[in-house]
Each structure stands twice: as structure tokens, then as C-alpha cells.
Amino acid sequence: MTRAEGRPAWWSMSITRTALRLVPPGAARERWQRELVAELYGLDRGQQARHTLGVVSRAAALRAAVTSRDRLVPEDVMTKGFRCRLGWHKWAHRYTDQHAHYLVCRRCHKQEDPPDFLPPAANPML
Ligand SMILES: [Zn+2]
Numbered sequence: 001m002t003r004a005e006g007r008p009a010w011w012s013m014s015i016t017r018t019a020l021r022l023v024p025p026g027a028a029r030e031r032w033q034r035e036l037v038a039e040l041y042g043l044d045r046g047q048q049a050r051h052t053l054g055v056v057s058r059a060a061a062l063r064a065a066v067t068s069r070d071r072l073v074p075e076d077v078m079t080k081g082f083r084c085r086l087g088w089h090k091w092a093h094r095y096t097d098q099h100a101h102y103l104v105c106r107r108c109h110k111q112e113d114p115p116d117f118l119p120p121a122a123n124p125m126l
Pocket residue numbers: 083084088089090105106107108109110
């Protein structure tokens with residue numbers, strides 16, 4: 001049986017994904033699984049074994065880092081008010097130190113260009 005060039009062995013991908021089940025389900029776990037499995041590509045079997053062992057030995061530490069109180073960042077969608085999620089922002093006009101005009105939402109702090117904004121290169125008045 002031939003395997004695709006650079007593709008990691010099944011056991012290395014499987015053990016890596018399984019070890020990362022220590023990380024609570026969600027975006028963090030998915031991101032770490034994708035990232036650490038992607039790192040296996042192109043490694044020889046010995047390197048895959050070392051990488052996999054490294055993931056297994058550090059999965060608990062990764063879980064602790066991901067779940068520690070000072071690392072928990074509320075999801076943007078959870079902190080954003082209902083109206084802002086619907087796109088009904090409460091815009092306020094603001095200016096940068098270089099006097100560039102922009103809008104900022106008073107509730108969610110989203111920033112946007114004002115409706116009459118033209119990029120400097122396209123603005124004939126500059
Ligand atoms: Zn808003």
C-alpha cells in the first residue's frame with residue numbers, strides 16, 4: 001500500500017486528535033487539533049512519533065492553559081448586544097490624531113468608515 005507523499009500515519013493523527021479531547025469541546029479544541037495535525041505533514045515516522053508524544057505529554061497543560069480563568073475570553077457574540085448583532089449600531093463620530101474621520105459604536109466598539117468615506121487616493125479633494 002502506498003501512502004500519499006507527506007501524509008502523516010493514521011496512528012499519529014488519531015493519537016494527536018484523541019489527546020486533544022482533554023481540551024474542552026469548542027473553537028479552541030478544533031483549532032489545536034487542526035494546527036497540531038497539520039504540523040505532522042511532511043514529518044518522517046520518527047519525527048511523527050516524537051511530535052505525537054509531545055502532544056500527549058502536554059495535552060493536560062494545554063487544557064489548563066485554555067481553561068484558566070485569566071485566559072477565558074468571552075465569545076464576541078455573547079458580549080455583543082442584541083441590536084449590534086443585528087447591525088443596529090449606535091454610531092458616534094470620532095477622529096484620529098491625523099484628523100481622519102471614523103465611526104465607532106458606543107455599545108460594541110465596532111469601528112467603521114463614515115458613509116461618505118473615500119480612500120485618500122480616490123478623493124479628488126486631497
Ligand atoms: Zn454596535
